[in-house]
Amino acid sequence: MASGTTDTRPLSPHLSVWRWHATMLSSILHRVSGIINYIGAVVLTVWLVLLATGSEGAVEILTTGSLAWLTTIGLIVLTWSVTYHFFNGLRHLAWDAGKGFDPAGSNLRSTIIIGASVVPPAVIWFFALTGGAS
Template sequence: MSSEWSDPRPMSPHLQVWRWHATMASSILHRATGVANYVGAVAIAVWIILLAVGAESSIGFLFEGWMAWVTRFGLIALTYSVSYHWLNGLRHLFWDFGKGYDAKGSNQRSILIMIGAVIPTALLWLNLGN
C-alpha cells in the first residue's frame, strides 16, 4: 500500500531554469522590507510606551556607548526599509494601472528603486545630524 506522501515527486526546476534578475531581487526585498517595517514599528511602539510610563532608565542603554551606534544603524536601516517599501509600492500602484510591465524597463526600475531609496534615507539622516 503506497501513500501519496511516500512517492517521490519531481521538484519544480524553477531555480535551475530562472536566471537571477533585478525584478526577482526587488520582489524579495519588498517582502523583506515589509517584515522589517512591522518589526521596526513594534520596536518603536514599545520604546514610546516605555518612555510614556517613565522607564527611561531601562532603555537608556540604547543611546550610550557602542550601543548608540547599533541603535543608530538600526534606525537608518529602518528608514531605508520604509523608503524602499514606499517607492516599490508606487511601482506596484503603476502596475495596478497596467503600466510598466516591460521586462527591460521593469528591471531598470527595480535597480533605480533599490538605489533611489538611499536618497530619502540620506537626506533625512543628514538633516537630523545638523
Template sequence: MSDPIPGSAAPQATPPQFYTPQPNGRVRPTSPHLQIWRWHVTMLGSILHRITGAGLVGGLVLVALWLGALAFGPEAYDTFAALAGSPLGLIVWFALSLAGFYHLASGVRHLIWDTGAGLTPKGASTLTTATLVFALVATLAFWAWLFSAGKVTL
C-alpha cells in the same frame, strides 16, 4: 518509438531534462528554482519587498518599546535613548529607514504596475532598479540631514 509528449501517461525510458516522472507515470515539468532561473533585478526587488515588509514590523516593535519607555518615566526613556543612540542602535535605525524607503518605493512601483504600465521585461527591470536607487539615495539624504541638523551624533 519517439519520446511521449510531457504530461502524457505513456511510459518512457528517461524523462527529458527539467521534467520529472510522477507516481502515476505522467511526466511533468520540474518546478522552477534557482538552478534553472537566471537571477534578475525584478526577482531581487520582489524578495526585498517581502524582507523589508517583515523588517518594518520589527520597527513597529521598536516604536512600541519607545512609547513604553515614555510611559515608564524618565529613567526608562533615558535607557532606551542611550541604546537607540549607540552605534549599534544607529545601525538598526539606518537599516529601518532604508527598509522604509525601499518598501515605499516598491509600493509605488506596484501601483504603477497595477495601471498596466511598465510590465515589459525592460520596463519592469528599469522600475525595479529605480526603486533600489531611490531607497539608497533617500536614506543617505535623510541621514545626512539628521547629522547636519544635529538630531543625531556619534
C-alpha cells in the same frame, strides 16, 4: 504512483534554473522591507511605552548608553526599509493600473527603485549624524 516506477515529470524550477534579474531582487526586497517595517513598528512602540511609563534608564541605554550604536543602525535600516517599501509600492500601484509590465522596463525601474531607495535615508542620516545643516 506505483512502487518501482520512476516519475518522468519535470521538477519545479529552482533558483539555479532562473537567471537573476532586478525584478526578482525587487520582489524579494519588497517582502524583506515589509517584515522590517513590521518589526520596526513593534520596536518603536515598545520604545514609546518605555518613554510613557517613565523608564528613563532603559531609554537612556538605548539612546545614549551602551546600545546607542545598535539603536542608530536599527533606525537607519528602518528608514531605508520604509523608503524602499514606499517607492516599490508606487510601482505596484502602476502595475495595478496596468502599466509597466514590459520586462526590460520593469528591470530598469527595479534598478532605479533599488538605487533611489538609498538616497533619502543617506541624506536624512547624514544630517542627523552630523548635527544638521549648520
